[in-house]
Amino acid sequence: MSLSPEQKAQYEREGFLAVREVLTVEEVQAIRDTLSTYLRAGLDMLRRGEVPESDSVTYQGVSIQLEPAVLSGKVRVEDPAFAARKIWNLYGNDELVTRLVQDERILSLVTSVLGDEVWFFADKALLKPPHIGVEKPWHQDIPYFPFEPKAPYLHVAVWIALDDATAENGCMQYIPGSHLWGNLTTETTWTESVAHLAVDETRIDPSQAVLVEAKAGDIVLHDGMVLHYSAPNRSPYPRWAMILDFISVRARYTGEGQPPFPRLRYAR
Numbered sequence: 001m002s003l004s005p006e007q008k009a010q011y012e013r014e015g016f017l018a019v020r021e022v023l024t025v026e027e028v029q030a031i032r033d034t035l036s037t038y039l040r041a042g043l044d045m046l047r048r049g050e051v052p053e054s055d056s057v058t059y060q061g062v063s064i065q066l067e068p069a070v071l072s073g074k075v076r077v078e079d080p081a082f083a084a085r086k087i088w089n090l091y092g093n094d095e096l097v098t099r100l101v102q103d104e105r106i107l108s109l110v111t112s113v114l115g116d117e118v119w120f121f122a123d124k125a126l127l128k129p130p131h132i133g134v135e136k137p138w139h140q141d142i143p144y145f146p147f148e149p150k151a152p153y154l155h156v157a158v159w160i161a162l163d164d165a166t167a168e169n170g171c172m173q174y175i176p177g178s179h180l181w182g183n184l185t186t187e188t189t190w191t192e193s194v195a196h197l198a199v200d201e202t203r204i205d206p207s208q209a210v211l212v213e214a215k216a217g218d219i220v221l222h223d224g225m226v227l228h229y230s231a232p233n234r235s236p237y238p239r240w241a242m243i244l245d246f247i248s249v250r251a252r253y254t255g256e257g258q259p260p261f262p263r264l265r266y267a268r
Ligand SMILES: O=C(O)CCC(=O)C(=O)O
Pocket: 126, 136, 141, 157, 159, 170, 228, 229, 230, 241, 243
């Protein structure tokens, strides 16, 4: 499943690329079931009408962040699987996601854009539940992470659609070519209880944004410097996506000591 020369050139020019039908319906369902199991167990208190004091809880090493409307008590959700904004840190805690990170199809896509050797350093699923899913403001990814330089072609996010993602339920939006504009990250902003690293929005013309609708099982690759955004979900449909973050071993780790991440290769 490596990229064709045309796909690679498109990715390098635009900073993102949709690759269709990578995971099967059954594989997507298995990931959704796994996430639902953690969400239902980790947020079980919601069924008793109790809301955690802090915006995040940890269950079996997996972290879960509530949607602001649930945390504030404004909205009560029957099924805890549709109460969270984000669930992360599954790699190493959950067998299915740990295998997914090492999946040949995914490593092949990642190494076609980053080169043969990479670190896998983060997983997260962003869940945008029906009606209450908040927006993710315009941002670049690398400024969030302990790597230098903040430059293109080092980090790739593998964004896996676990539902059909549409304009209505908050699909991804990108400004083509913006991965070449430098580091525009300026300050921390908030969507109620959720913090974000925001960019200088005077540099963004949202009419230039390309909306990338995706079917469940499609993958969208994006560069760590490309400007991207997703709208709030006001629709009755969930928009779950799993995101796996990889970085080239050419990047410099700025945390303490050696990078504590698995170093992965794809044998072509
Ligand atoms: O899935 C989303 O809505 C946003 C994802 C995102 O911003 C990211 O992967 O950096």
